[in-house]
Amino acid sequence: MNVNDIKHALENPDDFGTFGRYVETPVDTMPPDMRDAFDFTKSLRGLVPGPHKIWAANPSLLRALAPVGAYFQTASTLSKGEIEIATCVICGHWASVYSSHEHEKIAELLGGVEPARVSALLAGLPTTFDDPREQIVYELSVTLAASRRVPLDLFRRAQDLLGDAGIADVAALLGWFTAVSLTLTAFDVPANAVGLDQ
Structure with a gap:
């Protein structure tokens, strides 16, 4: 150039x-x-x-x-709210502006996640959830996003609430949205991008 x-x-x-x-x-x-x-x-x-x-x-x-x-x-074993909790954790972790912007709205409107909690998820701030499944999805997602070993107690609680299939879904979802976030970041896609109408 x-x-x-x-x-x-x-x-x-x-x-x-x-x-x-x-x-x-x-x-x-x-x-x-x-x-x-x-x-x-x-x-x-x-x-x-x-x-x-x-x-x-x-x-x-x-x-x-x-x-x-x-x-x-x-077809996921996770609810839409649980999916959005994990998604917002990993989008916030990678600071992907497009996916964070999109899922900030989706988490609130389709996932039923309260705005203050969505903000905390995207900002990497601590939050809690009243629903035990949502709480364990949050704890597992934060632990995996931080590249930490999943402690046995956390694993057992996740297994009790989500089962092995649910734990696998959370891990795969974090990997999926890592690919999403890094792709969007590599191409510097802004929050308000629309692209061609096709």
Whole structure:
């Protein structure tokens, strides 16, 4: 990038990309493999949201990751509130502005998480939950996000409340949203990004 390119980018920030730094390919000009992966994702989710727009650049990756996100929308052992608690913990941990902005709203509106608790989750501040399952999802998520060993007592309480399937769901969800957050951060996607209307 030369000086004129930098000057142009500073004067025309919208020319930098269509979704943060990522320049989306319009649907009608997508190569066949990208279009197939895009359509596959849309069939699972009804749309191609957030990081999926970026993962479309690698159709094989998009085809592998899209079902994981769809799983957490339709088949997880966790409630929507529990999913949003773990999601906000890990989005806050990675300081991903786009996913934090999105899930701040989703946690409140769809997950039923109180705004003060959502703020604490995203800011990495301590909070508590009255529901024992939500509390254990919170404790497990905070422990794993901090790269700490899960103590035996915490594991046993999680096992009693969530079962092994629930513990696996929390761990996989944190991994999923780590991929989401790091993708969005790598492409500098701002909180209010919309991208192409496709």
